[in-house]
Amino acid sequence: MARDLSSGNRSAADRYYTKILFEWASLPQGQQALEGTVPAEVVSRMQALFHAADLSKVSWQYVITRCSPPRKFIMHVGPTNSGKTHNALRALAAAERGIYAGPLRLLAHEIYDRLNKGQIVPLGAEPPVEAEPDSQTNFDIGEDAAPGKKQVVVTKTGNPEFVRPCNMVTGEEQKIVSKDATLLSCTVEMTPLSTYWDVAVIDEIQLIADRQRGGAWTAAVLGLNAGEIHLCGEESAIPLIESIVRELGDTLEVQRYNRLTPLVVADKSLGGDLSKIQEGDCVVAFSRSGLFGLKHSIEKATKMRCALAYGRLPPEIRSEQAALFNDPQSDYRVIVGSDAIGMGLNLKIKRVIFEAVHKWDGGSMRVLSTSQIKQIAGRAGRFGLHDSDAAGVVTTLHEPDLEIVRKALPAPFEPLQYARLHMSVETVTPIVRALPWDAKGATIGDVFLYVSKMAHMFEFQDVYEINDAMKTIDSFADCLTIPSRLIVQNSPCPWRDNYAVDGARAILEIYREKLQVRVEEALHRGRLLHKLNRALLLMQADGPAPDSMTTVQVLNTLETVHKVLDLYLWFSYRYAVAFPDRKNAFDIRQLTELAMDWCLEVLHQTRVGSRDAAAEARKAVMHRRPQQKEDEVSGVSEETIVGKLTSNAYTENYYDPNGVSFSSSSHMFLAKANIFLGPWHLSVVR
Incomplete structure (x- = not known):
């Protein structure tokens, strides 16, 4: 709160004044002070809305988990190319009942495929002497370097002894190999929270702070009913996870991993000269339209063919482009991509080149965060894909950007401030009952923003994007029930x-x-x-x-x-x-x-x-x-x-x-309060 208010953001002041007003009106002293000044019916409505939107004990939405024995969390944290998912995947393969929850359906599909083929070596088992690691995996597993001992995690060919029937569930696809399968691979949003699992793996835990999708990671951390939960991701998530786990009464063990190959910043940039791009380079840019021009210019300057990967391309096409770049038999020697290359793609990159270090965030150009620079740069020199002693190299196309990258790589991760909460039937239904009958769906999002009380480590997901979706849904889906509207709102539709x-x-x-x-x-x-x-x-x-x-x-x-x-x-x-x-x-x-x-x-x-x-x-x-x-x-x-x-x-x-760009002017907190109260406007009795 102090950080938000000190930023000078007017909307932040509106938010907190409105929150304080509703909570104060719900306290005995506030009710007493308002008596005779504000109609009792208005005060009653304010109290009902505050209690309906109270998320201060949000973890108790997951009653089954709260009533189960304390869970053991194990965090595997490290930079890209550190092998941080190594032990988590092996624990999953050894579990009697286990679940993998990841950010992308391609990752969920890979786990599903490899478990069913027996390509993941379970914890406690030794791979055959002749087993070869599969360098085509999209997971950051490394190959543990115990002196004189070859440790294989994902094998190129399957072993019948390691085969585990595993089902897959993502938002857009389901593969059920057996109704009796005790392993499940899914995207985080599809995680069944009430089912008991011996071992769970939640990948890319730093996405718990993501403004759009973070609520799914928060729900998994709060509600997943598992004895042992492995969290894989960046070190930036440690303080936040420590706070949450402490509040829940669970235990936490942190395992840190170091990068398996060195990562160095080049002495010089390319000086804007595209002809200096070499085979194995990845050039990163942040404008979709600019990517095509950049690809054309690189191919013209170097006579080398470029693969292409950016966020709007379907995962299947991105994966295919990555495979073409990796294949020494193809004529693709360079890859041009957006920050989409930072997650979920197996890329044999020798050098990462930032075409720019600024990105449009929907309102203005901003410098990439330390975390973003680290994750993208870390794709260079992936262990096992080049010579074992080959360092990854990072540079920029233009000289002024090089110093920004140079300072970011050794800098500590900026700790995450909030875990995001999202809309659910359990949180929305009480609010709908407390609002006027004709309230619009977008008003529900505003209630979470302006009324809800949350613990200090939580913040609601991007309400402005929710409101964009809700306004659109309100305009043509008036026939839907509230749960159905929530399903539509949470659907993978790009509402802009x-x-x-x-x-x-x-x-x-x-x-x-x-x-x-x-x-x-x-x-x-x-x-x-x-x-x-x-x-x-x-x-x-x-x-x-x-x-x-x-x-x-x-x-x-x-x-x-x-x-x-x-x-x-x-x-x-x-x-x-x-x-x-x-x-x-x-x-x-x-x-x-x-x-x-x-x-x-x-x-x-x-x-x-x-x-x-x-x-x-x-x-x-x-x-x-x-x-x-x-x-x-x-x-x-x-x-x-x-x-x-x-x-x-x-x-x-x-x-x-x-x-569609979304702009909203800040509201005086009394005006915002009146939107929630409908005909019961907050006004002084004269």
Whole structure:
């Protein structure tokens, strides 16, 4: 509170004055002071809302866990490339009942795949002498360097003795190998908190402070019913986790890991000279539009081909681009990426080059945090992927940025300030009952921001983003119950992507009208089906390839289509009867990924001057995807995915949906209080 108020932020003052007002009105002395001045009905409403929004004992939402024996937390912390997940994964593989909860579905899928194949050596077991480590793992396991002893964690081939049946559950996909499987791999948001586990692994624990997703990590730490919980991540999370564990009455053991290969800062930057980029380099930039220009410029200056990885690309495409960069048999020698390369991708990077050290945060350009610089820079020189004594090197494209990186790497991590809380049925339902009957969904988010009382180590997730989502949901989902609205609000919809929101709106409007949603109709009504078919037709056309600008615009549209398909799949696992087209959605998503891969290939073929860039790109993509024969996508027409749809069904132009910026003026705390009270306005009785 002191830190927020001393920042001079007017909205922070509004928040805390409003919180103090509601809590004071709920105390006997406050009630007595207001008696005769403020109507009793208003005071009663204020008290009801304060008690409904009180999160000071939020851990007791997880009653089963609170009534269970104390849990043992083991933190594995260290920089990137320190092997910090080594012991946690081995403990999971040895557990009778175990769960892995990670930030990305690709990581959840890898754990699922390797446990079922017996590729993770359980704790207490010795790998066969001939076992080889698998350098393709996306996990920071290292290979423990006990003198004279080779310690393998993830093996290249499976061992039948180590096979463990494991199911997988993510928001958009489920793989159930056996209803009797006692191991589960999932994304953090899908963690079953009431089920008992002997061992749990929560990956990337520093994301507990993330403004958008941190609430899922907090819920897992507070509510996961497990005897032993391994937390893997950055050292910055230690003080916060210590406070939480102490408050819960559990125990905590911290194991620190050192980087397995040295990381050094180059003496000089590249001085803006792209021709100095070498094989094995990763160039990091933070503008999606700028990435394409940077890729083109590097390829032109070095004659080396660049892979590409950024946040809006689906994880499957990012993983494929990473594999091309890693493959010595491919012609990809450099990778250009955003901060998406900092997590979940196995990359054989020798040198990381920061194209810039400033990033747009939605309101202004800011310098990357120490944590961000450390995590991205740490991808250089990954242990086991180059010579064992090869150091990772970090530099910048421009000289002024080099000193910022030089100071950040040896600096201690900035400790996390808050664990984020998120909306749940348990927290929202009492608030809805306390609010006026006609209160909007966005008002619920404001209550958490302006009224809720929380312990000092907690803060609510990004309310402004929640309000963006709630306002959109209120506008077209009035038929939904509060729990259903929460499910929609927590769905993987990018609420500031206008086209994706159109797709979400179409899905929910069809549900409201028919109570059953077909994926083709959702894409059609969301004005995306025509664009998808246009992209597929471009891919199959015998004529010249589109120019680079058009290709990038098509790729941008396909990224949105992919997000809407993910959204449909997400709903299909929660409302299977209402969303019956899961298989069709998977098939269309695969086609979309194929078209995206083709777009990336066309950009290269166009740059090198291929005579038939479209055909060459198609040939290259089909070679990389042997399981997807060319005849599966040949003859694509406007009727391929949905009935009869004429090519002039819509007159639409491609454009880049940059999202909607959200601005809010600060409110006087009395005005904010009145929003919560509706017709029971806070006013002085005259």
